[in-house]
Amino acid sequence: MTLDIVGDRWTLVILRDLHLGKRRFSQFLDSPERIATNVLSDRLAQMEREGLVAKSLYQDRPKRYEYRLSEKGEALLPVLQAMSRWANRFVPDSWTTPPEFLNRKTP
Amino acid sequence: MTLDIVGDRWTLVILRDLHLGKRRFSQFLDSPERIATNVLSDRLAQMEREGLVAKSLYQDRPKRYEYRLSEKGEALLPVLQAMSRWANRFVPDSWTTPPEFLNRKTP
DNA sequence: CGGTATCCTATGGGATACTG
DNA sequence: CAGTATCCCATAGGATACCG
Secondary structure (H helix, E strand, O other): OHHHHHOEHHHHHHHHHHHHOOOOHHHHHOOOOOOOHHHHHHHHHHHHHOOOEEEEEEEOOOOEEEEEEOHHHHOOHHHHHHHHHHHHHHOOOOOOOOHHHHOOOOO | OHHHHHOEHHHHHHHHHHHHOOOOHHHHHOOOOOOOHHHHHHHHHHHHHOOOEEEEEEEOOOOEEEEEEOHHHHOOHHHHHHHHHHHHHHOOOOOOOOHHHHOOOOO
């Protein structure tokens, strides 16, 4: 199961984006990795089932949700930070790693 | 590129195994995730091209190699440790994490 | 905007056979 | 044992259209 999460590129991208503060569907779509809408939809649902992500209604009609990390999802931050540090050292252009991300305190 | 490495389940499995000290082709095959031979072969070649893994001849005829992590590959250990810590906390059965792995010192 | 549905193809990867 | 090669199918996921 851990492998299904960390070993999936789109899940990683979504996790990173959520840590960066993105929450709405279209905001994920703006990320440089260009995830397809159906894939995004699919992964968000999966991640919700896995308890990594929770969504909350922020508008009634039509229904609109925003997504945030659960504690379980938050706890993956160290994995992403480790990735970022590695990427900064070995392939600086390969992974979006703003400083405020690296400097985030692990809960 | 970082995503192609960390976001690929088989690459992660191989990295973990190499950190655990496995080196020979068939030893990888014994891992619980049951990688297929063609996939293993493919990933090892990929990882070699990416500079994560180096192989050295340990027997001449027929040619036999063993694999080890380069410095660049070694440097991914923190990612795997972060995964392991997360897995131990949230899904204890999902990822092979012997204590000596977690306790390894990052170079 | 915030999604869901459908279509369609590339390819990942399992099974298996084969070679040195 | 240590791989390489082939076959073959499922499915991931890109493109696109569509709906509330």
